[in-house]
Amino acid sequence: MVPPPFDAWDTGIDLAFAAGEESAIADAYRHLAPLVRTLASRALRDQTAADDVTQEVFIRAWRLREGFDPSLGRLPAWIVGITRRAIADAQSSSVRENRKLRAVSAVLPDPEYAEGPQSPEALADRLLLEGELERLGEPKGSIMRLAFYEDLTHEQISRRLDLPLGTVKSHIHRSLQHLRRRLEVDHAAP
DSSP, rough: OOOOOOGGGOOHHHHHHHHOHHHHHHHHHHHHHHHHHHHHHHHHHHHHHHHHHHHHHHHHHTTTGGGOTTOOHHHHHHHHHHHHHHHHHHHHHHHHHHHHHHHHHHHHHHTOOSOOOHHHHHHHHHHHHHHHHHHHHHHHHHHHHHHHHHHOHHHHHHHHTTTOHHHHHHHHHHHHHHHHHHHHHHOOOO
């Protein structure tokens, strides 16, 4: 079903929605869900994610209906605004999930070379450390990974990353101070 042209939109739906009439959300869904799904599908390139965003948009719209003012605009425009935010949220969530998966895969031992199962505490510590290294940003995170995981010297890191030796040393010094503060705070919490 194709949504009606903007000029043909029934403003009665706007008024009913603003008044909290449940039939209005059903009408809005029937008319606008195809548009929302298409926008989400194009942005996310995943039909399941697009379906989830479509559902989320109409849930948000109903929860936030008190913020809709028909005198300021029509419901389709308001719903498209919610759609854009929901798509951005889904993209951010996807990025975070991918980072988590990369972090977990980076710390899980390779079954071929594993000396035994890693304790949950050790895995949690490695995940915590990886999260903190990510927070450092670049090039600090890369410098610290080379120092921690590959046990490279300052000079080796300098050559590998093509950075001045003094820069590498100062990044390591400041990063260690930052990590010490962050990890002390995290471990001090009950």
